[in-house]
Amino acid sequence: MGKVIKTVLNRVEGEIQLKLHWEKGKVKDAFIIAPNFRGFEFILEGKPVLDALVINPRICGICGHAHLIATTKAIENIYENTGQKIDVPQNAKLIRDITIGAEIIQNHIRWFYMFVMPDFIKLEKGRKLKAFEPVKGIKWQQAVDYSSKIVKVIAVFGGQWPHTSYAVPGGVVCDPTTFEIVEATATVDSLIKFTEENIFGMNLDTYISITSEDEFLDRAKGSDLKEFLFLCKKHKLDREGKSYHRFLTVCEMEHVFEKGITKKKKKDFHVGKVRRD
Amino acid sequence: MSKIRKLTKEERKKEIVKVACRLFAERGYYNTTIPDIAEELGMSVGNLYNYFRSKEELAKYIMQYSSKLLGEEIHKINQQDIPTKEKIYKIVRKFFEIGQEQPELIEYFLRVFLSNREVFEEGCEGFLCVQEVVTELMLFLEEGARKGDFRQQDFFPAFVTLMGPLGGMVFLQGENVLPKEPVEYSQELAENIWRALKAD
Amino acid sequence: MKNLLWIQGLSCNGNTQSLLNAENPYFYELFQKVELLYHPSFSYRENLQTVLKRIDSDKLKVNFLVVEGAVTSDMKFHRTGNYTIAQILQKLKDKVDYIIAAGNCASFGNIPATLSCNPDVTGLQFRFTQKGGLFPSDFKTKSGYPIINIPGCPMHPAWFTQTIIALLEGRKIVLDSFNRPKELFMYLSHDGCIRNEYFEWKVEGEEFGHKEGCLFYNLGCRGPMTHAPCNKILWNGISSKTRAGMPCIGCTEFDFPLRRNYFETKKNIGIPEEVPLGVTKRAYLTITGVAKTFKNERLNKKLEETD
Known part of the structure; x- marks a missing residue:
């Protein structure tokens, strides 16, 4: 062949x-x-260090904020490594955690409803997954609504999503009012309600208290997560990618590759150091 | 219509400035009255009040007038397509030339404006009455640094480096200690200013 | 129903992600008005190569072709199936009514076009300041419009949805000299900024993290020089970078990101090198001097402490 x-x-x-x-x-x-x-690593060469705060988030349109926070922390490390102490105030740390958290929630919703569930429609010829149909399905539309709603939290603190550069070495650029904070918490509450009603199929506290898959499946009502687990098992996806025979699932990369910068095309891969958690 | 052309209001104001300037500088601001100035000009006190409503207004107007005069001259130099170093020389020379032609303006600046700040507190605070000169010098310095001729630095040290020597020179002249006219030192002074400001 | 085909070049997907945030109308409402033929992120049944074949054999007529991402004809840097984005565009350019460049990459080249080892990366009809990109500057689609640029890194969803709907409704769109819809990009991102009072009275922000102070003087804000209605049509419906305290970086402009030091205003001997659009440096410096002399006391306090 x-x-x-x-x-x-x-x-x-x-x-x-x-x-x-x-x-x-x-x-x-x-x-x-x-x-x-696109070659971001080469584009960055020779640029003033703070410009990375503008360039790096643009690596990715869906998780650019993660790149911003990582870049900010990397620059803070550079300052620290040259002996300049960077004190990030506690409130700035919290705000960074809140905005990165908001992007992660958006990621989960968009990946789940827009990039994963539609593929099951192809597998499920007989079953009705109409609600997950891109653009037209009600669940797909709801996912658009709520994933767009949660990124308003980033807009509260950072002005916009995607592609703000509101986190800078030493903190964040914003100084939110009480009322902006309330705008953010109210948005999060609305998202919690959405996940309870659509993803978990139970209230948040119950979901957190769940200790087993069986218990979850038993208690969840109208849960898209339950639907997803059902579909995964039905199509045996739960058995794919397991770390046996010739399949590798690398969980911790740190020990597997040599540390440091390389321009070599190949890096040594220490298969013996692969660990499964 | 009279055959003898009457002075326009602006020309008349210019004349008043010239005389008032001299009297203020000679006798001091507080020792000079509006009737004194009117008498020196040969006009009635009432008529003088048609031009300036108060002595204070006249005092501020003199500053604005001088700033405009010098500002326009620097503007002309700024417009020229010549090296930065040559511009410094032209600015220095022009400043001294104005001082030579209208010494009362310089005298006024040194002996009235700088010595009676309270008169100028309202309406002339900051750079308000010397805005034209300051703006032109800002443009001059910015352009020089943008072209890479001047070293980057804060505005104020650069401004003082440029203007300080000029003020110093006319002060020395006022004290009658200068053997030559200030204008004759233009070349050397311009060289000093250039060396102080230029990029390494 | 008219239809729309979305293709991607060298892209981060940010314009797609931004478009999902649309509110007036919502993303899915837009695609009730216009049929989405194919989108690389959302089409799971359709295949781009099949769609292209149908267009090629004139079995399918496309109204709107949307391009997200910068373009290149170098196979080493971009491929979709066996084609480069440039090859696909050459095939389609005379067959579609409108071509929309969604975002700054497709409009002007943006970050991908700054990669020095591939000078071939460009926007569709511009490469930064240079007129003519993949297509020459006199190129026009069947509709008579050149490539319609909706720049921004990313573009605001409303700029896109409203442009498409205006065209669907048969309205005429006036473009500016960089082929951006004039009625959107005639505003500066400065217009409507909640820090405008600080700008007028020249109260300078010295550091980040404050509600007070204008970001233009020291912190690199491009608001007064950037064509974008960011403070008129708010981001995510609620805010903007400058409202949050981040300087505008000028990402809707053709020369983004050629500038350096985004967080610092370029000054020469303390005087800003660039002044707001429409005013001479002389006039600007004069008005600055006057504004700085007369203080607005309210602007020199923390907002919480003002009367």
Whole structure:
């Protein structure tokens, strides 16, 4: 059969292609190819350090805020490593945690409803997953509403989402009023209600107290998470990607690769150091 | 219509400025009255009040007048397409030339404006009455630094480096200790200012 | 129903993500008015290559072609299937009614176009200040419009949805010299900023983290030089960068991100190198001197302490 290239995914920054080398009915070698290269690491070279706060979030349109917070902390580390102490005030730390948390909630909702659930429609030919249909389905639309609502929390503190650069070494640029804080908490409350009614199928406290999958499945009513678990099991996705035989799931990357900067194409991969948590 | 052209209001004001300036500088601000100035001009006190409602207004107007005069001259130099160093020389020279032609303006600045700050508190505070000069010098310094001719620094030290020597020179002249006219020192002074401001 | 095809070049997906935040109308309301033929993030059944084949063989007519991301004809830097974004665009350019550049990358090249090892990265009809990108500056689509640029990094969703709806309703859109809808981009991001009073009285913000002070003098704000209605059509319906205390970085402009030091105002001997649009430096410095002399006492206090 020789070489086979197949586009397997196209969700955020261009396509991901899977290239397989077949030999005698078996896969001899496999490559994951992302044929889109913007080269942020090269674009940053020679730029004033604070400009990374503007450039780096633009790596990703859906999780750019995570890149901002990581960049801010990296710059703070640079200052600290050169002996300049950076004191981030407690309220700034909290605000950063709140905005990054808001983006993570948005990520969960968008990935789950927009990038994962629609794929089940293809697998589930007979079943009715109409509510998850992109653009038209009511659940898809609700996911748009609530994922857009939670990022208002970032807008309260950072002015906008995507692509604010409101976190800077030493803190954040904002000084919110009581009323802006209330705007943010009210938004979070509204999101909690949405997740209780749609994702968990129970109230938040109950969900947190759940100790087993069976207990969850038993108690959840009208839960999209329950639906997802059902579909995963039905299509045996719960058994994919497990770390046995030739499948590897690398959980902790730190020990597996050598540390440091490299421009070599290949890095040593210590398979013996792979750990499963 | 009279064959003898009457002085326009502006020209008349200019004349008043010239005389008032001299009297203020010679006798001091508080020792000079509006009737004194009117008498020196050969006009009635009432008529003088048609031009300036008070002595204070006249005093402030003199500052604005001088600032406008010098500001316009620096503006002309700013517009020229010549090296920054040459512009410094032209500014220095022009400043001294004005001082030579209208010494009463310089005298007034030193002996009235700087010595009677209370008169100028309202309406002339900050740079208000010398705005034209300051603006032109800001433009001059900004352009020089943008072109890379001047070293980057805060505005005020650069401003004082430029204007301080000029004031110092006319002060020395006023004290009668200068062997030559200030204008004859233009070249050396411009060189000093250039060396002080230029990029390394 | 008219239809819309969305393709991506070198992109972060930020304009898609921003568009999902749309409120007037909502994302899904827009696509009740116009059929979404294909979008790389949301289409799970349709395949771009199939859609392209149908267009190529004139079985499918496309009204709106939306491009997100910068373009390049270098295979090493971008591929969709076996095509570069440039090849796809060349195939489609004369077959669609409108081409919309969604975001600054597709409009002017933006960050991807600053990668020095691939000088071929460009916007559709501009490359930064240079007129002509992938398409020459005189290129027009079937509708008679050039590429309609909705810049911004990202674009605001309302700028996009309202442009599409205006065109659907047959309204004429006037474009500015950078092919942005004039009635959106005739505003400066400074217009409507809640810190305007500090700007007028030249009360300078010296550091971040305060509600008070204008960010223009020391902290790099591009508000008075940037065409964008960010403080008129608020972000996420509620705020803007400058309202939160972050300087405008000028991300709707053709020269973004060529500038350096986004958080610092370029000054020469303490005088700003650039002054607000529409005013000479001489006039600006004069008015600054006057404003600084007369103090507005209210602006020199913490807001909480004002009368």
